[in-house]
Amino acid sequence: LKCFKITLLGTDYKHLTGQDYKAGCPPPENVVNQDNGAATDGIDEEDNVDPWNVSTSNAKGVDYDKLIVRFGSSKIETELVDRIEKVTGQKPHRFLRRGIFFSHRDMHQVLDAYEKNKSFYLYTGRGPSSEAMHVGHLIPFIFTKWLQDVFDIPLVIQLTDDEKYLWKDLAIEECHRFAVENAKDIIACGFDVNKTFIFSDFDYMGSSPEFYRNVVKIQKHVTYNQVKGIFGFTDSDCIGKISFPAIQAAPSFSNSFPQIFGGRKDVQCLIPCAIDQDPYFRMTRDVAPRIGYPKPALLHSSFFPALQGAQTKMSASDANSSIFLTDTPKQIKNKINKHAFSGGKDTIEEHRKFGGNPDVDVSFMYLTFFLDDDEQLEKIKQDYSSGALLTGELKKILIETLQPMIAQHQERRKQVTEETVKQFMTPRPLNFKL
């Protein structure tokens, strides 16, 4: 069993992270930076978090609390989690209980209105840059499905195949094919076909004059200076990139979907997404009042860690950086055993004596995402920290959690026919009461 060691130029881990694992905190906060040779503890450099890059020069990884301040969003406090429980009558999703969704904008307002019988709709999305999706890609969809279920509301899912065409060295046809393939994995998350509309930008732009009207309306009210400031575009960037943010913004407004909302422009939108997508929606919220639309509300998630370490997003192009939705039980087992960064000690003796560190242990982090049982998770944490649980044993628990989860996903995906995909992706009325 090969484990990555924390060497970090002699600095010990606790000193580096400055804290122990705390329940309710997003795991990726407490992570060492493996890419960065030198530890930069104490140097207050800004993290780089935008829709295309997530990196940090800080060995602690992305500082989510700082991000909240920098982005001007609000922390999801226990109070908000409790309120969601009260309003929905459902136990909060583990992503809320454990601070994986850690930041929001206007969620209290959404709940205020909901309590007064004013409903809302959900909008999330994905950039289909490849056929291969990994477990990290499921986070927003797992959470969005839960929101759809507990609030009983309609959902639109944007597949930005046009964005991927603009940013990557790919043909339009490839990006579109990836969108359709990704849609199958998304559908396999269990969304209700009567309440969910999934669309490819290439298709929907060409079939909805109302969507295009909103895109142009947004494009009229955002300057190059603004997108330069928000997204860091340069004069050498193509004009497609420069105008794209309006296309990701447009689904935030209900009249982009007249087939669903019958032309109403005042239906509140709630966007669950990873925090790196926030720049798009800061821009959207800035534009909204100027074009007479309500600002979308947001729920932000932290980043899902790569097997090798947690400070950056996983890469779909590196098969060993994550567990893919197409992995066999054997591949899952091998990848976790071989590549999952361990918080354990070098030898069994040391581990038994000093215990492992769950804060940097990717296997433990993955369990915080996928093991729903709070008590079991807490016991694993205690046992691992005390040294009672060895790295190999911890990995075994993760393997036995992921293997059936992925197998079930594959089974559900197999049942997604072309006909089902077509159903989800056809602009049509949805079944709900506002």
Added chain:
Amino acid sequence: LKCFKITLLGTDYKHLTGQDYKAGCPPPENVVNQDNGAATDGIDEEDNVDPWNVSTSNAKGVDYDKLIVRFGSSKIETELVDRIEKVTGQKPHRFLRRGIFFSHRDMHQVLDAYEKNKSFYLYTGRGPSSEAMHVGHLIPFIFTKWLQDVFDIPLVIQLTDDEKYLWKDLAIEECHRFAVENAKDIIACGFDVNKTFIFSDFDYMGSSPEFYRNVVKIQKHVTYNQVKGIFGFTDSDCIGKISFPAIQAAPSFSNSFPQIFGGRKDVQCLIPCAIDQDPYFRMTRDVAPRIGYPKPALLHSSFFPALQGAQTKMSASDANSSIFLTDTPKQIKNKINKHAFSGGKDTIEEHRKFGGNPDVDVSFMYLTFFLDDDEQLEKIKQDYSSGALLTGELKKILIETLQPMIAQHQERRKQVTEETVKQFMTPRPLNFKL
């Protein structure tokens, strides 16, 4: 009868323009600049000609020969006009005979292919900034109809209501309504419904995934630096303006219209347009080979003069700057008598003695656009120059030319029903052989 006088700080007209009227030269070339208080004869300043502004600091007006050099297009020589006559077996249109269409790109190539039975299609357009169209707006359409007739080929007409929304202080609904109203005037020019597709960008973008695919393809291959250089955009411009050029470029490629060309991407496009639109198509021609499409060919017209003088385009917002398609016979008469800049002398005595100057006379210029009879036009020129024809008499000829022309247009427009508009504006197959 009030006439505007050429005062121009004592400089005499011939000295200023440097030449007499020559048949076959575009009239607006020989024009004094009324906006500019001081004559700038001899100072070699560049004309400003882009899709939104046409102005010149040169009292001679826009120098079209210089524009050809600057834009890198080719002059329409007698040889090309003769060739068009030979290939089509038709007398060249007066706009060709008189150099009103004066510049081209690749027209010889288009004719080479046509002679080998390889056909092409026409693309022209209009920015619908108001309901009111004036006679100048008809120039590209009159010429395009002639091209459609003599070559027997399909035609697409783009109404850039999205552009007008982006550039003007107008609502989307207004721009779209202007597009539909303008379509009626365009249809009244006599286009063959079986060979012509007219579209509003707001509508067609939202009903053709193929059109949007081409727009994004172009947007991927043009940088902000490029559009900044070509169109003079600044960082304070909205991202809609910055990406718009791709939307005007896309109809240059035949696979933007699968309903017409069945997905073929290799059908040659010929664009008749005013020279100020050339920047869009220089960009288009630059992009075309990089995305695997043929470059569109072009035929450029000079500018139609305002009643008050010829160096700039007319303004649709100034009712007295031109003859509108809705003007009554009386309005036509009054406007011409009151506002048409005259090349005549101050008194009848002087006029009889020295003769008038047709080169700056707007009434005479208008006749070069609308009086088809070459001999009659030549006789008018001679008589006016000799002093035999007085300004009032010249204006009377123009009035009697325009009154029936406009009345007939109004009659034809009245017969354009909503049903007819819908027919023209519905994406559908056209009737032609390639």
